[in-house]
Amino acid sequence: MMASIEAPARSRSSSAVKRAFERYPFLPALIILVVLIALNGWFQPRSVSLVGMTGQIKTYLALMLLAVAQTYVIYAGDIDLSAGAIVSLVNVVIVGVMGQWGGDGVTIFVALAIGLATGLVCGIVNGLVVAALRLQAIVATFATSIFFTGLALYIQPVAGTPAPTAFWRTYGGRIFEIPFVFYMAVLFAILLVVLVRTRLSLRLLAVGDGQQEAFQSGLPVTRIRMGGYALCGVFAALAAFCITGDTASGDPLVGGKMTLFSIAAVVLGGSALAGGYGTVVGSVIGALIIGFINSLVFFVGTPSEWQNLVQGAAILLALMTGVLVGRRARA
Amino acid sequence: MSRLQLKGVAKSYGATKALRHADLDIGAGEVHVLMGSNGSGKSTLSKIVAGSVRPDTGEIVLDGKPVTISGPQAARALGIAIFYQELSLAAHRTVAENICLADLPSRGAFVDRKALEARAAKYAALFEGVTGEGFSLDAVVQDLRADQRQLVEIMKTLAGEASVLIFDEATSALDRAQVERFFEILRDLKREGRSIIFISHRMDEIFAIGDRATVIRDGEIVGTRQIADTTPAEIISLMVGAQEEAAAPADAAPARAGAASVLLVRNLSGAGFSDVSFEVRAGEILGFGGLHGQGQSAVLRALFGANPPASGHVELGGKPLRPNNPRETIQQRVAYVSGDRSRDGVVTGRPILENVMPIHYLRERMVLANPSALAAKALPALQALRTKFAGLGHPISSLSGGNQQKVVIARWLIDRPAVLLLDDPTKGIDLSAKTDLFTLIRKLAAEGMGIVLYASEDAELLDNADRILVFNGGSVRRELTGAERTRFNLYQAAYEAA
Amino acid sequence: MSTVTTFLRQPLVVALILIAALLWLGETLSPGFASGQQILRLLIVAALLGIVAAGQNLVILGGREGIDLSVGGVVSLSAIIAGNLMAGENGGISLAILACILTGAFFGLINGIGVTLLRIPPLVMTLGMLGVLQGLLVVVRQGIPSGRAAPALADFVSRDFLLGLPGILWLWVAIGLVMAFLLSRTVFGHRIYAIGSNEQAAFMAGVPVKVIRIALFVLSGVFAAIAGICLLGYSGSSFANVGEQYMLASIIAVVFGGTPLSGGKGGYTGTMAGAFLLVILQSILTTVNIDESGRQMVFGATLLVLMLFYGRGRSMRA
Amino acid sequence: QDFKIGLSNGWVGSEWRTQMIDEAKAAAEAWKEKGVNVTVEVQSANVDVPGQIAHVRNFISAGVDAIIINPNSPTAFDPVFAQAKEAGILVIATDAEVSSPDALYVGIDQKAWGAAGAEWLARTLDGKGNVVAINGVAGHPANEMRVAGYKEVFARHPDIKVVNEVNANWDQAQGQQAMQNLLATYPDINGVWVQDGMAAGAWKSIMDAGKAGSIAATGEIRKDFIDLWTKDKLNSGASVNPPGVMASALNVAVLMLQGKELKEPAEAGQYKNAMYLPIPFIDSSNLEEAARQVEGKPGYYSYTSALSISDAEALFK
Numbered sequence A: 001m002m003a004s005i006e007a008p009a010r011s012r013s014s015s016a017v018k019r020a021f022e023r024y025p026f027l028p029a030l031i032i033l034v035v036l037i038a039l040n041g042w043f044q045p046r047s048v049s050l051v052g053m054t055g056q057i058k059t060y061l062a063l064m065l066l067a068v069a070q071t072y073v074i075y076a077g078d079i080d081l082s083a084g085a086i087v088s089l090v091n092v093v094i095v096g097v098m099g100q101w102g103g104d105g106v107t108i109f110v111a112l113a114i115g116l117a118t119g120l121v122c123g124i125v126n127g128l129v130v131a132a133l134r135l136q137a138i139v140a141t142f143a144t145s146i147f148f149t150g151l152a153l154y155i156q157p158v159a160g161t162p163a164p165t166a167f168w169r170t171y172g173g174r175i176f177e178i179p180f181v182f183y184m185a186v187l188f189a190i191l192l193v194v195l196v197r198t199r200l201s202l203r204l205l206a207v208g209d210g211q212q213e214a215f216q217s218g219l220p221v222t223r224i225r226m227g228g229y230a231l232c233g234v235f236a237a238l239a240a241f242c243i244t245g246d247t248a249s250g251d252p253l254v255g256g257k258m259t260l261f262s263i264a265a266v267v268l269g270g271s272a273l274a275g276g277y278g279t280v281v282g283s284v285i286g287a288l289i290i291g292f293i294n295s296l297v298f299f300v301g302t303p304s305e306w307q308n309l310v311q312g313a314a315i316l317l318a319l320m321t322g323v324l325v326g327r328r329a330r331a
Numbered sequence B: 001m002s003r004l005q006l007k008g009v010a011k012s013y014g015a016t017k018a019l020r021h022a023d024l025d026i027g028a029g030e031v032h033v034l035m036g037s038n039g040s041g042k043s044t045l046s047k048i049v050a051g052s053v054r055p056d057t058g059e060i061v062l063d064g065k066p067v068t069i070s071g072p073q074a075a076r077a078l079g080i081a082i083f084y085q086e087l088s089l090a091a092h093r094t095v096a097e098n099i100c101l102a103d104l105p106s107r108g109a110f111v112d113r114k115a116l117e118a119r120a121a122k123y124a125a126l127f128e129g130v131t132g133e134g135f136s137l138d139a140v141v142q143d144l145r146a147d148q149r150q151l152v153e154i155m156k157t158l159a160g161e162a163s164v165l166i167f168d169e170a171t172s173a174l175d176r177a178q179v180e181r182f183f184e185i186l187r188d189l190k191r192e193g194r195s196i197i198f199i200s201h202r203m204d205e206i207f208a209i210g211d212r213a214t215v216i217r218d219g220e221i222v223g224t225r226q227i228a229d230t231t232p233a234e235i236i237s238l239m240v241g242a243q244e245e246a247a248a249p250a251d252a253a254p255a256r257a258g259a260a261s262v263l264l265v266r267n268l269s270g271a272g273f274s275d276v277s278f279e280v281r282a283g284e285i286l287g288f289g290g291l292h293g294q295g296q297s298a299v300l301r302a303l304f305g306a307n308p309p310a311s312g313h314v315e316l317g318g319k320p321l322r323p324n325n326p327r328e329t330i331q332q333r334v335a336y337v338s339g340d341r342s343r344d345g346v347v348t349g350r351p352i353l354e355n356v357m358p359i360h361y362l363r364e365r366m367v368l369a370n371p372s373a374l375a376a377k378a379l380p381a382l383q384a385l386r387t388k389f390a391g392l393g394h395p396i397s398s399l400s401g402g403n404q405q406k407v408v409i410a411r412w413l414i415d416r417p418a419v420l421l422l423d424d425p426t427k428g429i430d431l432s433a434k435t436d437l438f439t440l441i442r443k444l445a446a447e448g449m450g451i452v453l454y455a456s457e458d459a460e461l462l463d464n465a466d467r468i469l470v471f472n473g474g475s476v477r478r479e480l481t482g483a484e485r486t487r488f489n490l491y492q493a494a495y496e497a498a
Numbered sequence C: 001m002s003t004v005t006t007f008l009r010q011p012l013v014v015a016l017i018l019i020a021a022l023l024w025l026g027e028t029l030s031p032g033f034a035s036g037q038q039i040l041r042l043l044i045v046a047a048l049l050g051i052v053a054a055g056q057n058l059v060i061l062g063g064r065e066g067i068d069l070s071v072g073g074v075v076s077l078s079a080i081i082a083g084n085l086m087a088g089e090n091g092g093i094s095l096a097i098l099a100c101i102l103t104g105a106f107f108g109l110i111n112g113i114g115v116t117l118l119r120i121p122p123l124v125m126t127l128g129m130l131g132v133l134q135g136l137l138v139v140v141r142q143g144i145p146s147g148r149a150a151p152a153l154a155d156f157v158s159r160d161f162l163l164g165l166p167g168i169l170w171l172w173v174a175i176g177l178v179m180a181f182l183l184s185r186t187v188f189g190h191r192i193y194a195i196g197s198n199e200q201a202a203f204m205a206g207v208p209v210k211v212i213r214i215a216l217f218v219l220s221g222v223f224a225a226i227a228g229i230c231l232l233g234y235s236g237s238s239f240a241n242v243g244e245q246y247m248l249a250s251i252i253a254v255v256f257g258g259t260p261l262s263g264g265k266g267g268y269t270g271t272m273a274g275a276f277l278l279v280i281l282q283s284i285l286t287t288v289n290i291d292e293s294g295r296q297m298v299f300g301a302t303l304l305v306l307m308l309f310y311g312r313g314r315s316m317r318a
Numbered sequence D: 001q002d003f004k005i006g007l008s009n010g011w012v013g014s015e016w017r018t019q020m021i022d023e024a025k026a027a028a029e030a031w032k033e034k035g036v037n038v039t040v041e042v043q044s045a046n047v048d049v050p051g052q053i054a055h056v057r058n059f060i061s062a063g064v065d066a067i068i069i070n071p072n073s074p075t076a077f078d079p080v081f082a083q084a085k086e087a088g089i090l091v092i093a094t095d096a097e098v099s100s101p102d103a104l105y106v107g108i109d110q111k112a113w114g115a116a117g118a119e120w121l122a123r124t125l126d127g128k129g130n131v132v133a134i135n136g137v138a139g140h141p142a143n144e145m146r147v148a149g150y151k152e153v154f155a156r157h158p159d160i161k162v163v164n165e166v167n168a169n170w171d172q173a174q175g176q177q178a179m180q181n182l183l184a185t186y187p188d189i190n191g192v193w194v195q196d197g198m199a200a201g202a203w204k205s206i207m208d209a210g211k212a213g214s215i216a217a218t219g220e221i222r223k224d225f226i227d228l229w230t231k232d233k234l235n236s237g238a239s240v241n242p243p244g245v246m247a248s249a250l251n252v253a254v255l256m257l258q259g260k261e262l263k264e265p266a267e268a269g270q271y272k273n274a275m276y277l278p279i280p281f282i283d284s285s286n287l288e289e290a291a292r293q294v295e296g297k298p299g300y301y302s303y304t305s306a307l308s309i310s311d312a313e314a315l316f317k
């Protein structure tokens, strides 16, 4: 009962656990993910076969990328409610450009470059209104999301323009017997590893820990936050590429619903919404958790009218577990 | 040869004139002390030089050339570094990252981790031996103690390799050994010809390290003295001005052996302290002393229920007390004043009235809040402390730090508590406010209240406590009563096992 | 001079000026827009939003990133429950109101518990709850026929009630008065501001932080439920996701009313004006004859411009 | 014979969709009498396009024989339908056409549906007057086809002027608000072209404004509205997209799984893969009959029709 303060408060092993959770805040999410994959496999063995997994990655790669996009702004304590609208806009832009210029190999790359630029510009616009004009991020990016959606509707008033066959056949196909999306996943992983080491990542996190403090320390806070939004725009564009590859068409509304899921994924991954703390890997895991919850709900045979409720409840439960376990472990 | 000159620098926040007209001259290789009571404008002046506050008028001359300091980044480029009174650390980043944050060693767009570690290590090494347990380059700042964080902020300031360094109350949380080491570093810097602006409320520090002292009162520079040619008394009279003499510290009253026991604590243990026992009698001021973070605050917070104790026995006026949370202890007539007013005390942006009333709301279980009825309660409490304010409806943030603290203390005076727990209540408070406060405390004690006072400043403790419990490593190591209450005994007990 | 500028800087004043300007613009673009009848109808629509925004306002005032994204779900659910319980009969009104308020309070309570006891960030908790509510709507709607508003409720919302104004406007005014009183003249109100401004200090001064915050979420659920009942009265019958449009709109109304999302300051009077402002803006956009893409671009850009009058954060350099 | 059929619905915002699923399930049940065991697996949830693609992938993993989908996009499923076909799965879309050459469309022609309402309106207004349109979700293909339908018709009537077109997102309350705003700014309109559930909202505003006598507006097919229409003698006409379309598609699917061949290959529509079902129309002439069909049903029940098994068999060789 009477704890002596001379003795270390925590045993060595529990402080090792604490350190692990501190270094890898996505650990709780990883555990949830592994359990979910196991359950998917249990209820529908084919879902964890190569084909099943390829399908799952194809479907959720875009959400993974968008969750990563969202992570960079959340690092700095900001948020981007327009991320999904950027996906839609880039989607119609690249489909439009490919359609316009024929859709062979070269024009596809040109279109993708234009798409990246579009995402970047959208991100910079968000950065300008949030960081430079100092509008509140939630409302300001909601406003830009309406604007971007309007622009997408202007470019392509109705869903359905097809993307060139070469483009989606490549995305959905195989190279050397290995599905193309796996190469994408590997590239994506490399990109993340590289970005973790950048100054921008560290400085975004520092800004997230306290804008005023960061400013007083001499950091160019406005520029850093704009950098976060710009990066978000670029990753949203990458997400749009994946959506386009998987849907083979342009749709001015395609990304709209992804925004809130991208935020949920970031939190599932163990990052702090308040900024200053988190990892992009966690966000990727968070996106996968959402995906595997959705498929598991079907594979266990949930009656259709209950599917939305069970999904919603499971995601809420995962969010709560993640937040609680993470905090417990780090405390 | 002057390094930095301020000419007619002024700054207002709305109606508040934070700095009226500052002329200042700092030489190379000089430690220039800035003295002044709370709200006199020291931090404002510092921040203007450091670029984080925009002056309304005035000129800044650096090495003979007039400069425009457009922001903190520009200040750094000009060779100005600052230790912020409220710190400027990123809580989730490591010590090393914080030290180098402003100027990350990098290769292209990437952080050069090796260089970063090396650079941080260089500055951390300066404090080797006094950083305390749990401090390391890869420790996360959030896990550090207050004094360790201040050390990180100091290292971060040093890492600016600036020619002008400003330390705005950089020693307020440091213990003696840490201060000693810091002063050695300052002396080295001085020898290298750097210019240092040093701000502190501790007279002994000022005389230990300063070359010249400038006193600032109500935003105006009232005089500069060579430290060697002046006395504390002169500095104080400059600070206080002609109209008011600093009152002498209250005399310690003898402990009243026969008085009733107000607070009885037996074998109390909890996070940061263990097996603490003591008794406070009516009319007594019991002092807690010792080095920083030896459990004094933790015991007080535990008694208040803010961090409930793990085990032990507490009696209040003869009845057992279970300090589960502040809400319950307040209702049992326990009061607690924290020195960290911005964290624990002030409800920022709200009117002064609302900042005085919360305890009364709770004690009286009120539902409706009628402003005029409340004002009648609030005014006497504020006046008892000689609080300076324009109106009860004004936001508390319009007051200076010291007056904000008085508002926070006033909330405990409406419904008298049985026990008053003071957790370094004068941190960052000016001398005349201190005097007012201790006069009042003595009066409250005389009226039968039991008071526990933890003060980080030795003089404050020696002057005001009837009895002193010296803490070390979370337990009481020695009790000093009567004539034992000397600085020597206090130091000896404090350093015993450390 | 400076008092004039201070006056003009008040969010409420800004909102009122913008309202006048937009009404003038609307009248110019399409004559008849600012007629008495039309303004009355717009006020009814604004009242629906304003009632949701009352709860949103409280949650935001309470700080700690307070926000309630689940209000839209509660509005929808409440409209459906009310419709089914009254099934077009006046007799069912009181039961329906009771059931809806309890439902709103229940979901608010869960949100509050999640946010305070489990310490889930409000945005996350209420976002998750939104997902649950949307799922629940599907379940509920498949099980029970969606009902119809009682005639008395429909009249209350759109017919004359007193002095030429429909009941819902009186209700809104009453809510406005209660909110003003609550926030400025009660201990509860002062405590809301206290936890919103400095939670730690409030805790140390004996404010029951968790109880207050839970109460705010409960109130938010209750206000959303009341809005759901009124919405049923407005549209006559209930249907899916009626409340969806209120989620972000209620937040914008609060921000336009001068309550920053960081909490601790602001009030409801401004929010009422903010709600009306937003409704006028949307309505002008429906009446001008341009493509939907153009409407959305203009809407988004206008929101941004309007925000420049309000939500701008402080410069980091004082 | 045993067939496993997956039903995917990506939007559960209206009772119409619920009824669509229910009728399809009932149709599967009906095959029992014929000794054919048709089991359905349903994924019906609010999802976005990627979410519905996940539905299809889940069906592939579950090894179904056929997929019937009410798709959230016309083109986005091309790749995943190709994958389904590779796995030997029959894919039929209903309610909204899809571009995939690997799928078949069984449902109504949405453009003709939109045109039918417009024809009625033009006839009722004697070919002249001011008209407003209240549309669903901008950019949604079904909406755009319907819009194309009415535009074509109104273009043929030079004296009919479409003074404004707005979007109310297939939301009844938004439809009501939009109508209210339109009535305020265009006090002289004669006709309203409005779709689905929004029609009930629009009519509420028209009635609130006391203009039910002077305005003709398209209506909808839920019992609640049909009752109101009958009671208040509204000047309305509704073209019917029956929720039974999925049941029709299911019957076609089972016959195809049995290896039967269509008499006339499905080659209609812009994607040349459609088999169009008839579009019933309700107006004052047959309102009573429609009311009789929905009598005793709950208020949200939509007037419906579907290909019975024998109707469907008649289409096959």
Ligand SMILES: Nc1ncnc2c1ncn2[C@@H]1O[C@H](COP(=O)(O)OP(=O)(O)OP(=O)(O)O)[C@@H](O)[C@H]1O
Pocket (backbone or CB within 6 Å): B013, B016, B017, B018, B019, B036, B037, B038, B039, B040, B041, B042, B043, B044, B045, B085, B397, B398, B399, B400, B401, B402, B428, C318
């Ligand atoms: N950001 C601000 N907004 C409004 N008033 C301010 C601000 N910063 C400082 N003030 C006011 O300016 C005056 C000078 O404050 P300053 O912080 O410079 O005092 P100080 O001498 O550093 O006091 P202390 O010893 O308490 O640190 C005070 O009245 C204070 O309330």
Ligand SMILES: Nc1ncnc2c1ncn2[C@@H]1O[C@H](COP(=O)(O)OP(=O)(O)OP(=O)(O)O)[C@@H](O)[C@H]1O
Pocket (backbone or CB within 6 Å): B305, B306, B307, B308, C116, C117, C119, C199, C200, C203, C204, C208, C209, C210
């Ligand atoms: N032990 C404590 N010491 C000081 N402040 C505290 C303490 N516990 C809580 N607080 C402050 O008061 C706020 C509300 O306290 P409360 O206990 O109601 O919520 P909490 O943060 O969930 O704490 P806990 O983890 O103890 O449940 C906290 O967020 C914190 O700012």
Ligand SMILES: O[C@@H]1[C@@H](O)[C@H](O)OC[C@H]1O
Pocket (backbone or CB within 6 Å): D014, D016, D017, D095, D142, D196, D197, D241
């Ligand atoms: O007719 C509509 C149908 O086409 C749509 O897909 O679902 C809702 C119905 O109201």
Ligand SMILES: [Mg+2]
Pocket (backbone or CB within 6 Å): B042, B043, B044, B085, B168
């Ligand atoms: Mg200061």
Ligand SMILES: [Mg+2]
Pocket (backbone or CB within 6 Å): none
């Ligand atoms: Mg607690």
